[in-house]
Amino acid sequence: EVQLVESGGGLVQPGGSLRLSCAASGFTFSSYWMSWVRQAPGKGLEWVANIKQDGSEKYYVDSVKGRFTISRDNAKNSLYLQMNSLRAEDTAVYYCARAIAPDYWGQGTLVTVSS
Amino acid sequence: SSELTQDPAVSVALGQTVRITCQGDSLRSYYASWYQQKPGQAPVLVIYGKNNRPSGIPDRFSGSSSGNTASLTITGAQAEDEADYYCNSRDSSGNLYVVFGGGTKLTVL
Numbered sequence: 060e061v062q063l064v065e066s067g068g069g070l071v072q073p074g075g076s077l078r079l080s081c082a083a084s085g086f087t088f089s090s091y092w093m094s095w096v097r098q099a100p101g102k103g104l105e106w107v108a109n110i111k112q113d114g115s116e117k118y119y120v121d122s123v124k125g126r127f128t129i130s131r132d133n134a135k136n137s138l139y140l141q142m143n144s145l146r147a148e149d150t151a152v153y154y155c156a157r158a159i160a161p162d163y164w165g166q167g168t169l170v171t172v173s174s
Numbered sequence: 175s176s177e178l179t180q181d182p183a184v185s186v187a188l189g190q191t192v193r194i195t196c197q198g199d200s201l202r203s204y205y206a207s208w209y210q211q212k213p214g215q216a217p218v219l220v221i222y223g224k225n226n227r228p229s230g231i232p233d234r235f236s237g238s239s240s241g242n243t244a245s246l247t248i249t250g251a252q253a254e255d256e257a258d259y260y261c262n263s264r265d266s267s268g269n270l271y272v273v274f275g276g277g278t279k280l281t282v283l
Contacts, residue, residue, distance in 0.1 A: 094272070104209070104217065104260050106272040118270050154216060159270060160207040160262060162228065164216040 061085040061163045063155045068168030075145050075172070081138040081155030081165060089113075089133040092159045095140050097151035098167070105151075108140065109159055123149075145172045178206075178261055178275035185281040186251045194246045194278045196261035206244035206261040208237060211277075217260065221246055248280075256282045 067079040079095070095107040108119045108129040117129050128141040138155055152167040178198040186192035196206055205224060209217035219228050221237035234249045244263075248255055259278045265271035 092270075096274075103258075103277040104211075104262075104274040106262070106274055109270060109272065116270065118272075120271070159264065159272060160219075160222055161209075161217075162219050162222065164218075166216050 061157065063157065063163060063165035065153065065155050065165045065168040068153065068170045070171045070173065071145055072174050073146060073172055076141070076143045077145065077170060079140040079142065079153055079155075079168060079170070083136045083138065083155075083157070086157070088131075088136040091157050093129075093131060093138045094156045094159060094161055095129060095138075096154045096156050096161065096164075097149075097170075098154070099148075099151040102151075107153070110138070142170070145170075147172050178263060178273050180259075180261060180275040180278045182276070183279045183281065185283055186248070187283050188253060189250055191247065191249045192251055192280065194248075194259050194280065196244045196246075196275045197242055198263065198266075198273070198275075199242055200263045200266035200273065201239060201242050201244050203266055204264045205239060206237070206263045208235075208244075208246045209260045209262070210255075211258045211260065212256075220259075251280075251282050253282050256280055 062084045064082045094109040110117050110129045126144045130139045150172045154167045155165040157163040208221040210220050211217040220235050225237045236247045238245045261275040
């Protein structure tokens with residue numbers, strides 16, 4: 060059974076940093092592109108970033124370029140999102156998802172940016 | 175980057191057929207995927223590729239595409255189909271940016 064479990068969310072002040080993690084199991088993690096998708100309270104889904112199987116290609120939505128970094132550790136079956144210079148508009152549930160057109164999603168972790 | 179446009183809300187009578195559409199230039203080159211999201215839950219993939227359903231998705235869900243428009247059709251809508259539906263696709267720029275539609279709230283009357 061495919062499982063994706065996010066962790067690392069919480070309350071952070073504007074300008075602060077947070078690192079999200081996603082533990083994957085039930086499939087060959089190193090064979091898949093992986094993605095982060097977020098959803099602000101009461102809003103729609105927004106793609107944030109994705110990363111190739113070996114980490115050699117990474118893509119980001121314009122609003123997070125230069126602030127967020129996606130990475131992975133295939134030996135640990137884990138996906139990460141380092142978020143720096145956080146803004147109020149980054150407040151959202153962050154989902155880890157398998158593939159570019161995601162077929163499996165985690166349950167999400169809430170990030171709240173507020174003073 | 176590309177955009178995908180969806181109607182904000184659609185309603186359907188119980189047991190009837192409803193079509194939810196998604197428009198965008200990238201759909202001329204790439205298929206859309208469709209996701210169902212119920213309150214407080216993660217999205218669930220319901221249609222991908224030309225017209226493929228993941229295991230466990232009822233066959234009343236189907237997908238189609240023409241030009242710059244992708245459609246999700248629910249034939250014989252059930253009460254449990256009431257949810258938000260999102261389309262997504264690759265960006266038309268040719269690299270691997272991704273875009274989601276704004277979502278359609280489906281109400282089953």
